[in-house]
Amino acid sequence: LAVGLIVYLIEAMNASSRIDNLILIAPAVSLALLFVAILLGKILITRFKSRAGNIQTTTPATTATAPASSPTTAPAAGTMPDPYIVVYLLVFFAIAPLSVYAGFDVAVFVFILTATWLNGERRVWVLSSYAIIFTTVVIGGFSKILSVPVPTLWERFL
Amino acid sequence: MINFAAASAAIALFTHTWAPWLVVVPGLIIGIVFGAIPGLSFPIAMALFLPFSLYLDFVPAILLLTAMFTGGNFGGALASILINVPGTPGSDATCFDGFPMTKQGRHNEALGVALFASVIGTGISYLILFFMIQPLSEAVLRIGAPEMLMIAIWGLTLIAFLDEGSFLKGLLAGTVGVVLGTVGMNSVGVLRGTFGSMHLIDGIPAVAGLIGLFAASELLHLFGQNFIIEDPGKRKVDVRKILWGAGYSLRRFKTILPGALIGTGVGALPGVGAAIANLVSYSAARARSKEPKTFGKGNPDGVAATEAANSSAEGGSMATLLALGVPGGGGTAVMLGAFAMHNVYGGPRFIVDHKDVVYAIILGNFVQVLVLVFVGLALLPFASAVVKMPLRYLAPGVLILCVFGAYPITGTIIGPIAVVIFGLIGWVMRHYDYPVTAMVIGLLLGRLIEGEMLRSFHLGSNNLWIIFQRPISLILFLCLAATLVYQMYRFFRDRKKVTG
Numbered sequence: 001l002a003v004g005l006i007v008y009l010i011e012a013m014n015a016s017s018r019i020d021n022l023i024l025i026a027p028a029v030s031l032a033l034l035f036v037a038i039l040l041g042k043i044l045i046t047r048f049k050s051r052a053g054n055i056q057t058t059t060p061a062t063t064a065t066a067p068a069s070s071p072t073t074a075p076a077a078g079t080m081p082d083p084y085i086v087v088y089l090l091v092f093f094a095i096a097p098l099s100v101y102a103g104f105d106v107a108v109f110v111f112i113l114t115a116t117w118l119n120g121e122r123r124v125w126v127l128s129s130y131a132i133i134f135t136t137v138v139i140g141g142f143s144k145i146l147s148v149p150v151p152t153l154w155e156r157f158l
Numbered sequence: 159m160i161n162f163a164a165a166s167a168a169i170a171l172f173t174h175t176w177a178p179w180l181v182v183v184p185g186l187i188i189g190i191v192f193g194a195i196p197g198l199s200f201p202i203a204m205a206l207f208l209p210f211s212l213y214l215d216f217v218p219a220i221l222l223l224t225a226m227f228t229g230g231n232f233g234g235a236l237a238s239i240l241i242n243v244p245g246t247p248g249s250d251a252t253c254f255d256g257f258p259m260t261k262q263g264r265h266n267e268a269l270g271v272a273l274f275a276s277v278i279g280t281g282i283s284y285l286i287l288f289f290m291i292q293p294l295s296e297a298v299l300r301i302g303a304p305e306m307l308m309i310a311i312w313g314l315t316l317i318a319f320l321d322e323g324s325f326l327k328g329l330l331a332g333t334v335g336v337v338l339g340t341v342g343m344n345s346v347g348v349l350r351g352t353f354g355s356m357h358l359i360d361g362i363p364a365v366a367g368l369i370g371l372f373a374a375s376e377l378l379h380l381f382g383q384n385f386i387i388e389d390p391g392k393r394k395v396d397v398r399k400i401l402w403g404a405g406y407s408l409r410r411f412k413t414i415l416p417g418a419l420i421g422t423g424v425g426a427l428p429g430v431g432a433a434i435a436n437l438v439s440y441s442a443a444r445a446r447s448k449e450p451k452t453f454g455k456g457n458p459d460g461v462a463a464t465e466a467a468n469s470s471a472e473g474g475s476m477a478t479l480l481a482l483g484v485p486g487g488g489g490t491a492v493m494l495g496a497f498a499m500h501n502v503y504g505g506p507r508f509i510v511d512h513k514d515v516v517y518a519i520i521l522g523n524f525v526q527v528l529v530l531v532f533v534g535l536a537l538l539p540f541a542s543a544v545v546k547m548p549l550r551y552l553a554p555g556v557l558i559l560c561v562f563g564a565y566p567i568t569g570t571i572i573g574p575i576a577v578v579i580f581g582l583i584g585w586v587m588r589h590y591d592y593p594v595t596a597m598v599i600g601l602l603l604g605r606l607i608e609g610e611m612l613r614s615f616h617l618g619s620n621n622l623w624i625i626f627q628r629p630i631s632l633i634l635f636l637c638l639a640a641t642l643v644y645q646m647y648r649f650f651r652d653r654k655k656v657t658g
Contacts, residue, residue: 024336145206
C-alpha cells in the first residue's frame with residue numbers, strides 16, 4: 001500500500017508539481033503514509049509481545065490457564081481463507097475479462113453456474129436452468145431497458 | 159410567503175379531474191422496483207417513462223416522474239437494508255445500520271423505520287418548499303466553493319468516528335479512499351494516476367466503487383452461509399414488526415427532523431444531493447446520540463436519520479429545479495427534460511408567473527407521500543421475503559446485478575470492472591478487519607473536496623483563508639469544529655470509563 005501511495009504521488013508530481021495539482025494529493029498521501037507507519041509499528045509491537053508471551057506460556061504451569069486475551073482467542077480476521085472462497089474470488093474476478101472478450105451473456109452464465117455450484121448447489125438441472133433463466137432475464141431486460149448497447153456473444157453471432 | 163390565490167388555483171387543478179391521481183400509484187411502484195433492484199435506479203425509470211409523459215398534461219407528467227423519484231428513494235433503502243446493496247448513492251449510509259439489523263433478524267423493524275422516515279422526511283422537505291421556495295433558492299445562490307468544501311469535510315469527519323474495526327485502520331482506509339478519489343483529471347486539467355488509461359480520465363467511478371466495496375464484498379463475504387439470517391425463526395415476515403418500525407420513526411421526530419433539514423438544505427445544492435446529505439445526517443445523528451457506540455451495529459436511529467435525509471433531498475433538489483432551472487442530479491435532470499418537452503422552463507420567472515403550477519407540484523407530492531405509506535406497507539412484506547431466499551441462489555444473482563448494474567452508470571465496461579476490483583479490495587479489507595465504510599466515504603468525497611478546495615484556493619487569491627472571510631462558510635466551520643471537539647471529548651471520556 002505504501003509503495004502504491006508513493007508511486008501515485010510521484011506520478012502526480014510528474015504530471016504537475018504546482019500546488020493546483022497537489023493541494024489535496026500531497027497531504028492525503030502523507031497522512032496515509034503516516035498511518036501505514038503507525039500501523040506497521042503497532043503490528044510489529046503486537047507480534048513481538050505475542051512472541052514473548054508464547055515463550056512464557058510454553059512453561060507447564062501456564063499453558064493450562066492461558067489468559068482470555070492471549071493470541072489463541074484473537075478473531076479469525078487475517079487467517080488463511082478456505083480454498084473454495086479463493087476459487088469463488090477467482091471466478092468473480094473472471095467476470096471482468098469474460099465480459100470484455102466474450103460478452104456479458106457468457107460472463108453472467110459462467111459466473112452464475114460456477115458460483116451457485118461453489119455455494120453448494122449440486123443438482124445439475126437446477127444449476128443449468130437457474131443459469132439459463134437468470135442470463136436470459138438479466139441480459140434481455142438490460143438490452144431492452146438500457147439506452148446503451150449491451151455487448152453479448154449472442155449479438156456477435158447474429 | 160404563501161400566495162393563497164395561487165394555492166387555490168393549484169387545488170382546483172387537482173379537483174376538476176382524476177387524471178393527476180391515476181399516475182401516482184404506478185409511479186411509486188415503478189420507482190420502488192427500480193430503486194430496489196441493484197443496477198437499476200429511479201433516474202433510469204424516469205428516463206424510460208419520459209416519452210410516455212409527453213402524452214400527459216404537464217402536472218400529471220411531473221407527478222408521474224416525482225412519484226418515481228419518491229418511490230425510488232425509498233426503494234433504495236430496501237436493497238440497502240435487506241442485502242447491503244445501496245440501491246441509490248443516497249442510501250449508502252442506510253446500509254450502516256440497516257443491514258446489521260437484518261442480520262440480527264430485525265429486518266421488518268428496519269423496513270418500517272425506513273418507510274416512515276422516508277415519508278416524514280419527504281413530507282417535511284415539501285413543507286419547507288411550500289413555504290420557503292423563494293428564500294431557499296436565494297440561499298442556494300449564496301453557497302459557493304468554501305461552503306461546499308465545509309459541507310464535504312463534514313461528511314468526511316464521519317470516518318473518524320465509525321465504530322467499525324480499529325480507529326487507525328479506519329483513518330487509513332478513509333485517507334486511501336480520498337487519494338483514490340483524486341485519480342483522473344482535476345479541475346485545472348491535470349491528469350493523475352491514470353497511467354495512460356483514457357478510461358480513468360473522469361476518475362474512478364465512485365458509485366461503481368461504492369457498489370463493489372459495500373455490496374459485492376459483503377456478498378462475497380457471505381460465502382458458505384445458507385441464509386442472510388441464520389436463525390429460521392427470525393426470517394419471518396411480520397407486519398406487526400414493520401408497524402413497530404413505523405411507530406418508532408414517528409416517536410423519533412428529534413432524529414428525523416434534523417435529517418430532513420440537512421437533506422433539504424444539502425439536496426438543494428446542485429451536484430451534491432442525497433449522496434452527501436445522508437452521510438452528513440448520519441454523522442450528525444451519531445454525534446447527538448446518547449449511544450453513539452451502537453451506530454453501525456443495528457441502531458434504528460441510523461436508518462431513520464439517513465432515510466429522512468436522502469428522501470428530503472428530493473424536496474431540496476426540486477427547489478433548485480423549479481426556482482433556478484438547475485438540476486441537482488440524475489432524477490431532476492430527467493425532470494428538466496420533461497419540463498422542456500412541455501415547453502416549460504424552470505427559473506425565477508417560472509415560480510413568479512406559474513405559482514399555481516409550482517404549488518400544484520408541491521401539493522401533489524404531499525398526497526403522493528401519503529400514498530407511499532400504503533403502497534410501501536403493501537410491498538414491504540414481499541420485499542422482506544428476500545431473507546428467506548437461500549444465499550446459494552441469492553448471492554451469485556445479486557453479485558451479477560451489482561457488476562452489470564454499473565454498466566449503465568458509466569456507459570462503458572469500466573463500471574463493471576470497477577465493481578469487480580473494488581469488490582475484491584473490499585473482501586480483503588473485511589478479511590483483515592479494515593472498515594470498508596471509511597474507504598467508501600473517502601472515495602465519494604475525495605473528488606468533491608479536491609475540486610471545492612481548489613476553487614476556494616483560487617477564489618481566495620491562492621490561499622484558503624477565504625473560508626473564514628465568508629459568513630456561511632465560517633458558521634459551517636465553527637459548527638464542524640464544535641462537533642469534532644464534542645465527539646473527541648466523548649471518545650476520550652468513554653475510553654477513560656472503559657480503562658478506568
